[in-house]
Every structure is written in C-alpha cells, then in structure tokens.
Amino acid sequence: MKEFPKNYNFTEREEHWRKFWEDEDIYKFDESSDKPIYSVDTPPPYVSAEHLHTGHIMSYSQAEFVVRYKRMKGFNVYYPMGFDDNGLPTERFVEKKYKIDKSKITRKEFIDICLKETKVGAQNYKNLWQSLGTSVDWSKTYSTIDKHSQKISQWSFLDLHKKGKIYRAKKPVLWCTSCRTAIAQADLEAEERESKLYYIKAKVETGDELTFATTRPELLPACMGISVYPNDKRYKNLIGKKIILPLTGKHVYLSTDEEVDPKYGSGVVYFCSFGGQDCIDWLERHPEAKPIHALDPNGRFNEQAGVYADLKMKDARSKIVEDLKEIGALEKQEDLKNVTFIHERCSTDVEYISTEQWFINVLDSKNEFAKRGEELNWYPNFMHRIYKDWVTALKWDWCISRQRYYGVPFPLWYCSDCGEIVLADEKDLPIDPMNDRPNKPCPKCKGTNFKPEEDVMDTWMTSSLTPLIGSGLIQNEKLQQKMYPETLRAQAFEIIRTWLFYTIVKSHYHHDSLPFKDVMISGHGLDEQGRKISKRLGNYVTPSTIIEQFGADAMRYWATGASLGGNMRWNEDEVKKGKRTVTKLWNASRLAMESFDGQKKPVSSSLQDEDRWILSRLNDTIKECTEQFDKYEYSKARNAVDTFFWNDFCDYYLEFVKYRIYGEDKVSKDSAIYTLYSSLITIIKLYAPILPFITEELYQLYFKGLEKENSIHISAWSNANKDWEQTEKETKEFEKVLKVVDAVRAYKTKNGISLGKEIEEFKTEIKLSDNQKNLVSITQKVKKVISK
C-alpha cells in the first residue's frame, strides 16, 4: 500500500476532485446508454438573488443526495441546471441596483443591463454549486431568457391559444401600482394589519340618514353602489332610494344583496370599482352598476375622483377621513385587524384595475388539476395538502401578461387597421414582435400595418416549462421523447402554488400528462433562532465562507440534518460534526488500508465470529440506507450509516481486528482484511451521495484499481449480500461479547486504568465461549477472562 498521508487537506483535495469530475465528464449524461433514465428538474434560481445563504444550500443539496444515489443505483441520470433570469424579479433587482428611472431609459438599454447583470448572477451560482460538488451536467444548462427557453415559452403560448385555453380580456385584474403591471393571484401575499372600521353617514333622498361601514374610506370617489341584506327590517323602506354620498355629492341607489351580513358593522356595505374581490363579485351580481375608473395605473386618482385627483391612495385616505370629519359625516371609527393583499415582490398594496390582459383559463379545470395532484407521488406526503388547498381556492384565471420590458415577448401583433390578433408562425420562433414583422398580411383585412404586443410574459410562463426546456436540451429526438415526463421535481414548499402548480397546468394542457412522477419538497432554512432567513435581518451566513472553513463535505453533511420537508435551523455544530465524520473516515481508512495488499481483491476465507457479526450489521445497514434513499429520506439514510460507521465499525470492529492485521496468522489476517475491505468500500459508497469528496479521495487512494470504475460516483451502489446475513440468535450470541467489552472498558475507566494497559483478570456474570473469552482478552488486554 502506498503512502497514506496523516492528514486530509480538504481544501486542496476538494479542489482536485472538482476538477477531476469535470475533466473526466463524470456527471455527463450518457445519450447512448440504455440504462433507465432518471431525470431531475430542480429550480432555476433567480440570478438576481443578491445573496446566497445556507437555505439555498439546504434545498439544493437535499435533491442532490438523491441524484447521486440514483446515479450509483444504476440510473442514467439527467441533471441539467437552469438559471431564472427573466421577468420581474430581475427587473426590480436591476432597477434598485442602478437606481433606474424607467421613464428615462429606453427599453433596449434597460434589457441590455438586465442581460449583463444576469450573466454575473448566473456565474456566482455556478461557482457555488461547483464548490459544493453539485453533480450537474454543466454541458446541459439553460437560462430562462435564452433563445431555447423563449422558443418553448412562445410555442406554449401558441399551443394553448390553439387549444382555446388562452384568452385576452378587459376586466378587473390584480394590479401593482409600484411595479405598474398586472399580476397573478399567485403573486399575492396576505398581510394582517391593524386597521380601522369607519362608519360613514350618507344622506338619503327621503331625508333619512344611512350609515355604512368600511375599512377603505378612500375609495369613496369610486363608490358604485350600496347594499343591505334583503330582509333587514331597519332599512326596508330605504331600498331603491337614492343615496347622496358625502364629499363627492354623487348618488347611488340602495340595493339588496344576499352576501351582506346584517350583523357586521351597520349592516350596510358600500361597493367601489376597485376595492377588492368583494367589489368584483358584487359587480357581477349587480350588472346595472357602473364602474368608475378613477384610479390610474400609477396608483393615483384621476379626474374622475374630482377634488381628490392626483392623490395617491394613502394620501387620499387621510384627506378623505379628514374631510369626512370636518363635515360631520364620520359617525365613529373602530379598531380592527384585517387582511390586506400585497404584491410579494415589492410589498405594495394590490389594487384592482380594469385593463386588457392575456389569461390562461385555469378556473374551468380546477378539478382536473386537483386530480393531477392526486396522481403525483409526494415526498413527504403532507405537502400534497398545500397544493390541494391552493387549487381548490383558486379565484382568478392566470394573468400571464406583464406591462414590463424584460421578459419573453408574446409572439403576436395587432393589425393596425382592423385590430385582428396576428400570431407568429411556430417555425419562426422565437420572435420579438418589437423587431420582427409577421410574414404575411393580416388574415382578416389583408392590412400590412401591425402593432407589436408590447407586454411581456409572466416569468412563471417560462419556468412552468422547465421539464420541457430541460429535456429539450437533448438533441436526439427519440431520446428526448423518452425524457418526458421527467422523474423528479425537487423544490421548496413555498413555491408549490406557483412553480409546481403552473408546471402541472402546462403539462396537463399541452401533453395531457403529469410533467414528472415524483415531487420532493424541502423546507425552509432558518437562522439559529429559528427565524426565516432574510436580507433585512441579515441573519444569514455566506456558504462559501463555511465551505472554505470546514469543506464542502461538511457543509453538505449539515444539509442532511433536516428530515424531508422539515425546516432546519442553521447550526455550525452540525457542520463541525460533518467535518469530524470526514476526519474519522480518513483515519479509519488509514488503519484499514495500510494493511491492504494492492494487487488483488481480498477473498473471504475462514471468517471469525466478529467478522460475521460486522458483515451482518453491514448488511442491515445497506438495506436500511437503501430503503431510506428510495423514499427520499436522505436524513434517515445518513443516520443509518453514521450509526454503523461510528459505533459498530470504529468503536468495536476496528479494535477487534487490530491485533489480527498486525499479527502473523495468515488465515486470520486474510479474513480480517476481507471483512475490512468489504466494510470500508461499502461505507464509503453509502456515504458517497452525502460526502462526495472524501469518499472519492478514499476510493481513488485504494479501491479504484480493483473496482475498475473511474469514480466512486459512477460505481455501483452496494447491494445486500445474502452470505452476510446472520440469524438473530447468532447476533445475540455475539452481542454478549460487546457487553463484556463494555464492562471491561467501564472497569478500566472507573479505576483510572488506561484502556491500553493489560490487567490480570476480569470476572463477568455473562457466559462466554472460549472463542469469545479469547477475543475479549486479546482486544481488551485482559490476561484472563473468567465467566460463568
């Protein structure tokens, strides 16, 4: 056996193996293989993420453990990587970073900055993934703004349009006044706030007074109707009467509405043109009412709001409340908590503005999407519930158009003469209607003047296609078809309602199938106190610092700490434990390997009791570990290996065989070496998915010459071996030895005797055979073991 250094220099060796894997194409997808395919769809991260934190490491590593396991299990693994660099998140990032005022920059200039910025971001991610040893096939990468992704996104639009799932309509949509674009229901976040319920008095034409209650008095200029519950006796004689609104002097009529709760507030509700879901629903029930378009897309009132024109919502509120007080129309106000919807990207209050947008019809197929959710294999299972609830609660069709610059353009124009929508030809994709022109005149009026669609697509319009984009990177068409649906989607739980849901929508409509068979959902990375990691709190550590300090293997080891789907706190001690495991593996291997003969694989000759025992334990560990990995329970898989390696193998077995490998008895030595070899190669294989660097190092140091595969990561996973099985009785019999060993150790420790020091005799109540007595005396340095 060649020289075995005393210490393992992870900094240098990890760098070495990174390069080796890349040079040798270890993780390259083999297009000619006929092994079963295992394809993986992991989230293309937003490259605009300003910082990478341990939460990212956690969720990507967890998927990667499984990927490595499957690769060793004999699957032809397809693991591409994408970067999400289109859409609103990137735009907001660039706007903030460069303090851009979009009115003072051209569309093209802005897009150029975005493209430049995303290149930098993608490189940062790639560097981190590589230093972590992520086993991606880097020749298969995509970005969501590249031509390939644009082509597929535009194809998706055309196909869904053809299938009648896409429509354009002018109706109230969710609107962000800060981003100045329409958004989708999935982009909303609910925020509970301390608010006030204002009781406002209005005059009735009969001379009576009517008090209605609202949390949003600022919408008064857009009031389009007032309703009470049909059987509410208090207001019976006022129904149908003209109500004169305070401040604006406009009038509406008092109507009845089943949805009004007579017990809440004054039992009188006013409805406004952009107040919220309740108002939209009310308008549907009261088509006679006329919406008042008093709010501009920038969030300011316009001339329809009379004296309140030009005011922002917030300012309008205080002004209107003030004015109401002044004229004595504010009866009272009560404190209450209520839920406001905000845009998740910028936390701006969402408004409801009637605009013309593109939609994908999802509401009509809610049941089918729910059914797809049932067909999907969920790991862990309880995550299914989040999906189910979301699908059931859907209220809006998916608005896919954004009034922004940086995104995939819609493949269409409008005829300037007749307004007809002219779609691009599939064969011309991708196109940009701003630069390209239709290749034929308007099919309706033969006109040749066109207006491009200036809106861009919602970023999810593209990322919902990642299974297609990923598999589409395979040139071989026959093979490409075998790649869809993919095998595994791995993602975090907070994007179930977006990424997962939208991907299922697309696959269902396009292919009438699920996009993948399994979904593995990770939890959140939290800080040490259990708080969500956020930029504002600054409560995160930089992964690259940890990797430099403890090594990538140690960092990855930490990521196994959370059970599947569970949240995990940051805990540097766990990283240290990973580092210690690496060191321990190194040292244990040093002991074993220095006894190995490099020429040929050892074979089993005459195994001794302790050999049979450890091999049986090894066998159990293989079974347990495999079973857990098959269920995506990387955490439990690691646990099984840890227990075996530290407790059984190091604490007991290595102590048992030391004297044999240093000794002269060839038969005894050979069987010890066979057992050591079998155990060690298995241990490093079982650890390989989690600790790819140290296991590769150990594999290359000795096993490669005999095991043939170029890297441990493409070597075959260890299978349970029938020959190694032991009956329960045999195991129990041997465990008596362990008990006596424990007793000897305890005796020595309590008496301050070094474990290496020989003692004269040791008495035990446990009945041991002569073989067993012999084993205890030699390994524990007791001249004579006296047992019953």
Place this chain on the structure above:
RNA sequence: GGGCGAUUAGCUCAGUUGGCUAGAGCACCUCGUUUACACCGAGGGGGUCAUAGGUUCGAGUCCUAUAUCGCCCACCA
C-alpha cells in the same frame, strides 16, 4: 376563521405499523496518550416525552379536547 406542521435531556434533533427500563450529537463532569484518529477514546450526570382526559395487558407512539410556536389559505365590508 379554516387547514397543515411542531411541542421529547441545557441546545439541536431521532424515535417507522403501540412493547422504551425513552435515544443520538453538542454542551457539562470524570478518567485515559493505546502502533487509525486528542478534529480522539472510555465512563457518567441529566427527561413525570406541552397539558388534561380516553382506548389498551401495555401509549412518546392511537383517539378527543386545550395551550404555545411556525407555516399555508381565507373578501365579512
């Protein structure tokens, strides 16, 4: 308001279909340099398994309430 998780040693967490005299790692205390490892080994202290009921021969594990925390969802204006 509805739902889903969680609640086990000082800390972070395991405890699979009920059999546990409740485990691990860290931390703590004591001992020990032994030809793999002091980034170590050995030994030890420490828990009425959130609370209250119930099912059972037997419950950390199942049921029913309650409490606290976290998350998801939700138009009572």
